[in-house]
Amino acid sequence: MTYVPAEHFSGRGPFDRDASLWGGFVVETPAGAFYFAGDTAAGPHFAAIRERFGAPALSLLPIGAYAPRWFMAPVHMDPAEALQASLALESQVSIAIHFATFNLADEAYDAPPLALGRALSELEGEPPGSDFRVVPFGEATIVTPAAAPPSVAAQPREFVTNLT
Numbered sequence: 001m002t003y004v005p006a007e008h009f010s011g012r013g014p015f016d017r018d019a020s021l022w023g024g025f026v027v028e029t030p031a032g033a034f035y036f037a038g039d040t041a042a043g044p045h046f047a048a049i050r051e052r053f054g055a056p057a058l059s060l061l062p063i064g065a066y067a068p069r070w071f072m073a074p075v076h077m078d079p080a081e082a083l084q085a086s087l088a089l090e091s092q093v094s095i096a097i098h099f100a101t102f103n104l105a106d107e108a109y110d111a112p113p114l115a116l117g118r119a120l121s122e123l124e125g126e127p128p129g130s131d132f133r134v135v136p137f138g139e140a141t142i143v144t145p146a147a148a149p150p151s152v153a154a155q156p157r158e159f160v161t162n163l164t
């Protein structure tokens with residue numbers, strides 16, 4: 001597992017602003033890389049992660065808590081930016097996280113998945129990174145890596161996510 005960059009402030013008290021790291025994780029498995037972005041704003045770190053680890057088989061990307069943009073943009077992506085992150089990563093499958101848990105920002109509870117749907121509908125074709133899913137709470141989705149490395153080709157593996 002490798003700790004990777006994210007764009008977000010840190011701090012719990014009045015005198016510890018940005019005194020600690022904030023990041024995500026890449027887990028390399030025989031079935032491909034799994035990327036958990038955690039809580040992050042948009043930025044060049046997605047292209048750097050793609051360059052270092054290759055296209056992830058699965059990425060978990062935040063789509064919520066983005067409004068108002070003047071305040072939230074430095075720390076949280078909006079859904080269109082999350083789609084751009086997935087495209088930069090060339091993720092085989094991305095799954096939306098960080099939304100609709102509790103009222104953290106000004107957007108409506110159901111706004112992030114709807115905005116992601118609009119952003120996806122505006123794409124031309126199906127470029128790498130465009131399989132971006134919103135998994136209903138309590139349901140599972142199966143992600144089968146497109147091409148496993150030759151050493152595991154005889155034993156295909158799947159990532160199973162359950163967001164309960």
